[in-house]
Amino acid sequence: MAVSVDVAAFTERDGVTMVTLIERANEPHKGAWALPGGFVELDEDLPTAASRELAEETGLEIPPSRLSQVGAYGAPDRDPRLRVVTVVFWAFVPDLADPVGDSDAARSLLFPLAEALSPQFELAFDHPVVLSDAIEAAGL
Secondary structure, eight states: OEEEEEEEEEEEETTEEEEEEEEEOSSSSTTOEEOSEEEOOTTOOHHHHHHHHHHHHHOOOOOGGGOEEEEEEOOTTSSSSSOEEEEEEEEEOTTOOOOOOOTTEEEEEEEEHHHHTSTTSOBOTTHHHHHHHHHHHHTO
16 A cells, blocks of 8 residues: 645636646556546655645745645545555645646646636546635635
8 A cells, every 4th residue: 555645736817716737648547637646655744745846846936834634535546556655735826836847747837727627628537526625625
């Protein structure tokens, strides 16, 4: 079993609430969009891991103290590689910079929430549920 973190980083552009997503560069779900995130290292606490993964995959630096926990997700089949429990965080930053894909993200972009939640939009893993819960936790 492994532990991962995911981050729903929100901002606003021209009156529209946006979420930061990455295009996955690797399997599983290569080419699909996902929340930025990844595995927790042995010497990290969860908010530190979330802040690090966000910075590695998007270039966005949000300190751990600005991240709020949404919850934990651990369905046995949520990741085809192995059993993964993820802890999800959210942050709203009004002046968030434009993200830039790096690390295992082919690219990173801001998407309007309505588009990211659309049934036609392919979000990897269980991220449609995770994103909906993060939106609710953030009161958006």
